[in-house]
Amino acid sequence: MSTISREEVARLAGLARIDLTEPELNRLAGELDVIVESVARVSEVATSDVPATSHPLPLTNVFREDVVEAALPVEDALAGAPSAEGGRFAVPQILEED
Amino acid sequence: MAGRHVAGSEDPPGGSTTPAAEAATATRDLTRMSADELSRALRAGEVTSVMVTQAHLDRIAAVDGAVHAFLHVAAEEALATARDVDARRAAGEELHPLAGVPIAVKDVVVTKGLPTTAGSRILEGWVPPYDATLVERLKAAGMPILGKTNMDEFAMGSSTEHSAYGNTHNPWDLDRIPGGSGGGSAAAVAAYEAPLAIGTDTGGSIRQPGAVTGTVGVKPTYGGVSRYGLIALASSLDQAGPVTRTVLDSALLHEVIGGHDRRDSTSLPEPLPDLVGAARLGSSGDLTGVRVGVVHELNGDGYQPGVRARFEESLELLRGAGAEVVEVSCPHFEYALAAYYLILPSEASSNLAKFDGMRFGLRVVPTDGPATAERVMGATRGAGFGDEVKRRIILGTYALSAGYYDAYYGSAQKVRTLIQRDFEAAFEQADVLVSPTAPTTAFKLGEKLDDPLAMYLNDVATIPANLAGVPGMSVPNGVSDDGLPVGFQILAPARADDRLYRVGAALEALLERGWGAPLLSRAPELPTAPLTEGTAR
Numbered sequence: 001m002s003t004i005s006r007e008e009v010a011r012l013a014g015l016a017r018i019d020l021t022e023p024e025l026n027r028l029a030g031e032l033d034v035i036v037e038s039v040a041r042v043s044e045v046a047t048s049d050v051p052a053t054s055h056p057l058p059l060t061n062v063f064r065e066d067v068v069e070a071a072l073p074v075e076d077a078l079a080g081a082p083s084a085e086g087g088r089f090a091v092p093q094i095l096e097e098d
Numbered sequence: 099m100a101g102r103h104v105a106g107s108e109d110p111p112g113g114s115t116t117p118a119a120e121a122a123t124a125t126r127d128l129t130r131m132s133a134d135e136l137s138r139a140l141r142a143g144e145v146t147s148v149m150v151t152q153a154h155l156d157r158i159a160a161v162d163g164a165v166h167a168f169l170h171v172a173a174e175e176a177l178a179t180a181r182d183v184d185a186r187r188a189a190g191e192e193l194h195p196l197a198g199v200p201i202a203v204k205d206v207v208v209t210k211g212l213p214t215t216a217g218s219r220i221l222e223g224w225v226p227p228y229d230a231t232l233v234e235r236l237k238a239a240g241m242p243i244l245g246k247t248n249m250d251e252f253a254m255g256s257s258t259e260h261s262a263y264g265n266t267h268n269p270w271d272l273d274r275i276p277g278g279s280g281g282g283s284a285a286a287v288a289a290y291e292a293p294l295a296i297g298t299d300t301g302g303s304i305r306q307p308g309a310v311t312g313t314v315g316v317k318p319t320y321g322g323v324s325r326y327g328l329i330a331l332a333s334s335l336d337q338a339g340p341v342t343r344t345v346l347d348s349a350l351l352h353e354v355i356g357g358h359d360r361r362d363s364t365s366l367p368e369p370l371p372d373l374v375g376a377a378r379l380g381s382s383g384d385l386t387g388v389r390v391g392v393v394h395e396l397n398g399d400g401y402q403p404g405v406r407a408r409f410e411e412s413l414e415l416l417r418g419a420g421a422e423v424v425e426v427s428c429p430h431f432e433y434a435l436a437a438y439y440l441i442l443p444s445e446a447s448s449n450l451a452k453f454d455g456m457r458f459g460l461r462v463v464p465t466d467g468p469a470t471a472e473r474v475m476g477a478t479r480g481a482g483f484g485d486e487v488k489r490r491i492i493l494g495t496y497a498l499s500a501g502y503y504d505a506y507y508g509s510a511q512k513v514r515t516l517i518q519r520d521f522e523a524a525f526e527q528a529d530v531l532v533s534p535t536a537p538t539t540a541f542k543l544g545e546k547l548d549d550p551l552a553m554y555l556n557d558v559a560t561i562p563a564n565l566a567g568v569p570g571m572s573v574p575n576g577v578s579d580d581g582l583p584v585g586f587q588i589l590a591p592a593r594a595d596d597r598l599y600r601v602g603a604a605l606e607a608l609l610e611r612g613w614g615a616p617l618l619s620r621a622p623e624l625p626t627a628p629l630t631e632g633t634a635r
Contacts, residue, residue, distance in 0.1 A: 009492060016447060016495045017454065017472065018488055019464075019480030028492055034439055034551065035493050035506070041436035042509045045516060052511035053518060055334055055364075056320045056567025057592055062363040076227035082461035091456050092463070092471045 004032040128153040129290040133199045133347040136293060140187070140198045147180035147187075147198030151242045154200050158244065158291045163627030166266050167276075167286035168245045169205050170213050171629070176200060176242035183240040196350060197240030202292035204283050205246040206253055207338065208327045209233050212243070216329045217251040217261040217279075220453050220460045220482030230327020231362065232296065232338055232355040239354050244292050247282030251484045252450065253303055253331045255279050256556040259547050260486045267543070268311060270582055270621050274540040277307030277556075283341040284311040289624060294351050295341040300331045301438055302536075302560025304339050305572035309535035309585025312574040312617045314602070316340045316348045317560075319592045320567030321366040323352075324359030332445035333364075335438075335564040343618060345573060345603040349377040352595070368593065376596035380603030383611070386420035388601065391528025395431045396559045396587075402538045404578025409534045412575045412586050415608040416532075416601070426527050428520035433513045434562045435554060440497055440510035441565075447494025450487070454478065489550070518566045525591045530601050533559045535572040535585030563589050571598040573605055574617045583617060 006029040013020045020028070074087050083090035128136070128150050139145045155173050162168050183198040203209060206216045208226035210233075215221040229237070236243065250260035258266045258281030266281040268274040269289040276285040283295035284307035297304035299317035308315030316339045323338045330336060340351040352373050359365045390413070397409065417423050455461035455478030462477040463469045483491070497506040524531055536556055546552045563570040569592070572585035586605060590597040610616060 004496065008496075012492050012495045012499070013488075014476075015499065016491050017451075017475040017479055018483065018491060019476040020488070021480075024485075024488065028489060031489060031550065032493060032496065035443075035496060038436040038439040039506055039509065042433055042440065042513045043505075045430060045433055046509035046512035050512040050515055052508055053514040054511055056514075056518075056565065057366075059321070059364060064360065072227055079227055080224050080458040082455060082459070089457050092469050092474045094471045 003036045004029060129157045129293075131293065132344045133196060133293045133342065133350055134344070136199045137195050137350070141195070147183045147200075147240075147242065148177060150198060151176050151180040151200045151244070154244055154292055157289075159629055160626050161289055161624045162291060163629050164267060164272055164625050165269055165285050165289045165291070166264055167247055167282045167289060167291055168202070169215060169217075169248050169263055169282070171245040172212050172243055175212070176244050179237070179240065179242040183242075186240070194239035194354070196354060198242070199293060200242040200244045201236060201351075202244045202247050202283060202286045202295040203233065203236075204280050204295070204297050205249055206298055206329045206331075207233060207296060208329065209243065209246065212246060214246065214329075215263070216253070217249045217263065218453075218482065218484070218487070219262045220478070221458075222262075222460065224459050228327065231324035231359045233327065235355050241354070247280070247286055247295060249282055250279035251487050252329065252446070253279040253298060253300055254446070254486050254490055256302070256306055256553050257541075257543075257546070258282060259543065260484060262484055265543055268540045269624060270312065271540065274542055274582070275310070277310040277536070277540065279303040280307050280341065284308055284313050284315065287311075287313050287341050287343055288618060288621065293343070294347060296338060296355070297341040298328060298331075298336060298338045299560075299564065300335045300337075301442065301564050302557040304341060305560050305570055305585065305587060306536045306556055308341065308572040308574070309587075310540040310583065312583030312621065314340075314342045314345055314348050314571065314573055314606075316352060316571045316595075316598065317563060317569060318352060318356060318595055319366065319569045320564075321364050322370065322569065322593075322595060323356050324362040324365050326359055326361040330449040332442045333449060334445060335442065337564070343616065345571075345599060345606045346374070346377045346381065348571070349373040349599045366593070371594065371596035373596055373599050376599040377603040380600035381607045383419055383604050383607045385416060385601065385604050388421045388530070389528040390416050390421045390423045390601070391426035391524055391531045392423060393431065393524070393531050393533045394425055394427045395429065396533035400537050400555070400558075401534055402578055404580065405534045405537065405539070405584045408576040408578065408584050409586065412605060412609070413532070415605060419604055419608060421601075424527055426524040426531065428517070428524055428562070430513065430516040430520050431562050434517055434565055435558055437510040437513035437517070437565060438557075438561045439493075439554070440506050441514070443490040443494030444497045444507045445494070447491045447498065450491055453482065455482075486550075514565050517562050521562070521566045521568055521591070529590070530597050531589040533587045535559060535587040539578045539580055539582035539584060559587060566592075568592050569595040569598055571602050573602045575605065575609060576617065577620065
C-alpha cells in the first residue's frame with residue numbers, strides 16, 4: 001500500500017507540468033514511497049538543535065560592477081528556439097481570452 | 099575555432115618530425131599512451147596532433163559500434179584544432195603542455211556548435227550557442243574535442259541505462275554497465291577511444307564509473323571547476339572533473355579546467371593547489387607521515403568480498419609506503435543516502451523547469467483542445483522526459499510543495515550539517531579518508547533497471563563527499579573474483595585536492611609495480627564493430 005495516492009501523483013504532475021499517461025500514473029504511485037522513507041530516516045537525527053546547511057562550502061554573495069558587457073547576439077540566442085518571430089521567442093497563448 | 103583549412107595546403111601529418119622519430123613512433127599505438135606521454139611526444143616533435151587525433155578517431159570508428167561511448171563524434175572539428183595546433187607548434191609558438199592532446203566531453207556540458215543533449219530526447223538536435231567555461235579552457239589549451247559522451251538522462255542514474263540514446267557497454271564485458279551517470283566518458287577512456295574525458299559528479303557519477311571501468315576519476319572540491327555551461331542537475335552537489343587512465347593525467351587535466359570563473363558565483367576564488375606537483379611527488383611511492391583514515395561506515399556488509407579484499411591489500415601497500423593507517427568513524431554517513439534522495443530531486447525539479455518547450459529544444463503541441471502555453475509545456479515534458487527524470491521531478495515537486503518543505507528539504511539540509519561535522523572530526527585524525535569506491539563490480543545491463551533503490555546503493559560511498567563539498571578520487575586497485583575492476587576511493591578536505599593526487603599517485607605506482615603493467619592492459623580486446631550511421635550520433 002503506497003502512501004502517495006494516484007490522485008496525489010496526478011496533482012504533482014500538474015504542478016510540474018508533465019503530462020503522464022495512465023500507466024505512468026499507476027507506476028509512479030507505487031514508486032514514491034522512497035521519499036516518505038527518506039524523511040523518516042533523516043528525522044531520526046535532524047533534530048531542532050541542528051542547523052541546516054544549504055551549501056557545502058560557506059560562500060558569500062558575489063557582486064560585479066553594473067556595466068554593459070558583450071552578450072549573446074539575438075540571432076544566436078534564437079537559433080535553437082522551436083519558434084521565433086521578429087527577434088523574439090514565439091510562444092503559444094499564455095493568457096486566457098476574456 | 100581556427101579558420102577553415104584548405105585541403106592540400108597543410109604539411110602532411112608528421113611533417114615536422116624527423117625520420118628517426120617517425121620510425122620510433124611507428125611501432126607505438128598512440129591510443130595506448132597516456133596524456134602525459136602524448137604531451138611529451140608532441141613537444142619533442144615525435145608525433146603531430148593530427149596523427150594523435152586521427153588515431154583516436156580511427157579507434158572510435160573501429161570499436162564504438164560495440165561500446166557506444168559517444169553520442170556525437172566531432173571528427174572535422176577535432177582535426178581542425180589539431181591542424182591549428184600543429185601549425186602553431188611548427189611556427190615555434192609557446193603552447194600549453196596538453197596542446198594537441200584530444201579529449202571527450204560528457205554530453206551534459208554545452209559545446210558551441212556541437213549537439214548537446216544531456217542524454218535526453220527533450221534536447222535532441224539542440225546545438226548550443228555558447229561554450230561552457232571548461233570547454234573554453236580546453237580550447238584555449240589547444241585540446242581537440244573528439245565528441246560528446248553518453249550518460250544517464252540529465253545525469254540521473256548509475257548505469258547510463260537511463261540515456262534516451264541507448265546503452266553504453268563496459269569495455270571489460272560488453273554485457274555489463276559502464277557505471278553512471280558518466281558511463282560514456284569512463285568507457286571512452288577505458289576503451290582507448292580518448293586519452294582524457296570530462297565527467298560530472300553529483301553523487302558519484304565520475305568516481306563510480308571510474309571504479310567499474312578500471313579508470314581514474316576525480317570529483318574536485320565543490321566550486322573548484324566552473325559550472326558555467328553545465329546543464330545543472332542538483333546545484334548544491336554538482337561538480338565537473340577529470341576522467342583519465344592515470345592519476346597524473348587527471349592532475350594535468352584538472353589544472354586546465356580548474357580555477358576561478360567570474361561567470362560562476364559558486365566558483366572558489368582561491369588558486370588551485372599544485373596538483374601536478376602532488377601527483378609527481380606521490381608517484382615516488384613514499385607516503386611517510388601521511389595519515390590515512392579508513393571510514394568504518396564505508397567498509398562493511400554489502401561490499402562484495404573481492405572489493406573488500408582489494409581494499410585491504412591497498413591499505414597494506416599504503417602502510418608499506420610509510421602511511422599511518424587509522425580507523426575513523428563517520429556515524430552520520432548512513433543517513434547520507436536518505437538526505438540525497440530528498441535534496442537531489444528537490445533541486446532537480448527546480449533546475450529542469452527550464453525545459454518547457456518555449457525557448458529551446460523540443461516543443462510538442464497537443465492535438466486536442468486549445469494549444470495554450472501551459473498545455474504545450476505539459477505535452478512537451480511528458481514526451482521529452484524519460485521515466486527516471488519524471489520520477490525524480492515528481493519526487494522533488496512533492497518534497498518542495500507547500501507544507502512539506504521544512505520537514506523534507508530542511509531536514510535533509512540538517513543531515514548535511516551532521517555529515518560535514520563527521521568529516522571535520524575525521525580530518526582531525528587523518529589527512530585523507532579512504533573506502534572502496536563502489537560496493538560491487540559492474541552489474542549486467544538490465545539487472546537493476548527496475549529497482550531504483552538497488553541502483554542508488556551504488557553511490558552509498560560516494561554521496562557523502564557531494565553533500566559536504568569535499569574532493570574525491572577513484573583509483574583502480576585490482577579486479578574482483580569475477581575478473582572485473584574495482585576502485586579505491588580517496589577523500590580530502592575541501593580545497594586540499596592535492597592530497598588526493600599525492601596518495602592516489604602513490605597507490606597507483608605501488609600497485610603497478612606489483613602488476614608489472616597498468617590494470618587496463620588486462621581488459622579483453624574489443625571486437626571491431628564499426629560505427630553505423632544512425633540517430634543521435
